[in-house]
Amino acid sequence: MGEPAKVAGARGAAVQARIPVTVDPGFHVNSNHPSEEYLIPLKLTWTSLGALEGGQVAYPAPTLEKYEFADKPLSVFTGAFSLAVSFKVAGNAPPGPGVATGKLRYQACNSNTCFPPKSADVNVAYQVQ
Amino acid sequence: MSAFRFSAILSTALALGLFGAGCGGPVAVKAASVKPEKERKVAPDFALKDADGKVVHLSDYRGKVVILDFWATWCGPCRIEIPWFMDLQRKNKDRGFEVLGVAMDDEGWEAVKPFLADLGVNYRVMVGDDITAQMYGGVDALPTTFLIDKTGKIAAVHVGLASRRDFEDGVEQLLQAPATVASSGTGELVVSGGAK
Numbered sequence: 299m300g301e302p303a304k305v306a307g308a309r310g311a312a313v314q315a316r317i318p319v320t321v322d323p324g325f326h327v328n329s330n331h332p333s334e335e336y337l338i339p340l341k342l343t344w345t346s347l348g349a350l351e352g353g354q355v356a357y358p359a360p361t362l363e364k365y366e367f368a369d370k371p372l373s374v375f376t377g378a379f380s381l382a383v384s385f386k387v388a389g390n391a392p393p394g395p396g397v398a399t400g401k402l403r404y405q406a407c408n409s410n411t412c413f414p415p416k417s418a419d420v421n422v423a424y425q426v427q
Numbered sequence: 428m429s430a431f432r433f434s435a436i437l438s439t440a441l442a443l444g445l446f447g448a449g450c451g452g453p454v455a456v457k458a459a460s461v462k463p464e465k466e467r468k469v470a471p472d473f474a475l476k477d478a479d480g481k482v483v484h485l486s487d488y489r490g491k492v493v494i495l496d497f498w499a500t501w502c503g504p505c506r507i508e509i510p511w512f513m514d515l516q517r518k519n520k521d522r523g524f525e526v527l528g529v530a531m532d533d534e535g536w537e538a539v540k541p542f543l544a545d546l547g548v549n550y551r552v553m554v555g556d557d558i559t560a561q562m563y564g565g566v567d568a569l570p571t572t573f574l575i576d577k578t579g580k581i582a583a584v585h586v587g588l589a590s591r592r593d594f595e596d597g598v599e600q601l602l603q604a605p606a607t608v609a610s611s612g613t614g615e616l617v618v619s620g621g622a623k
């Protein structure tokens with residue numbers, strides 16, 4: 299996993315981070331709103347925001363793909379995409395650097411095989427100006 | 428900007444089974460995926476609890492043909508195969524055949540029991556653990572299904588969604604295998620008969 303671009307802002311400022319994700323060719327991950335209840339969604343959760351607040355995640359529009367193992371097309375993410383995260387720098391944040399940390403949970407499949415859900419570490423470096 | 432990458436292992440391709448017809452007797456079946464006897468390795472024994480809390484050992488089923496299916500409730504391809512296994516269980520349970528399911532859900536019975544009830548699964552299912560998965564090569568890709576012969580050896584492995592016919596042919600071939608005498612590994616002799 300690579301690092302998202304560093305974000306910077308003054309106290310009280312709104313900042314946005316983009317978290318790049320790439321799924322290997324031939325594979326997919328379920329979207330944040332899977333087509334079936336039993337499927338595990340892609341989900342980013344924050345474990346520590348540091349001097350940031352909020353952390354609302356905007357997921358990209360999923361694609362609907364038909365696979366042999368499902369009757370209906372499934373809502374998935376494939377290839378390269380990014381998650382947009384909205385933060386606000388806390389009003390009492392001390393100037394200087396910091397890191398917001400989170401976990402991206404995903405569950406991948408290809409056309410006939412699925413792999414156990416995993417979590418990838420997400421680190422967003424920031425600078426309070 | 429850098430990206431992180433999901434990687435996974437591609438599953439192996441699966442061969443289709445072949446039918447051979449006979450006259451007056453059981454249909455002779457030869458599944459392409461079933462290994463010759465001399466190439467088969469012993470299926471590792473395990474001790475896992477079923478939905479009733481009873482401990483299940485694979486060795487309890489020595490003398491029977493067994494489908495050992497590693498699956499999970501979140502696995503779409505697994506959900507396709509499970510009704511096939513229910514049919515096989517229903518048709519062959521009196522012929523020395525059993526299906527055993529090993530659910531790999533992290534949530535355990537909380538996730539698995541409702542699924543079993545909804546589908547009316549008619550064979551024994553246990554919740555798996557890392558130790559058992561490691562004994563069977565890690566089982567990172569689901570479904571992974573082992574076809575085990577009457578002497579407790581692995582006759583075929585299917586990684587990923589396989590064909591229903593390949594399972595049916597493989598089971599039939601192993602059920603029709605001639606009677607053999609095999610060591611149980613404890614000095615005891617196990618005599619297993621052929622298909623009825």
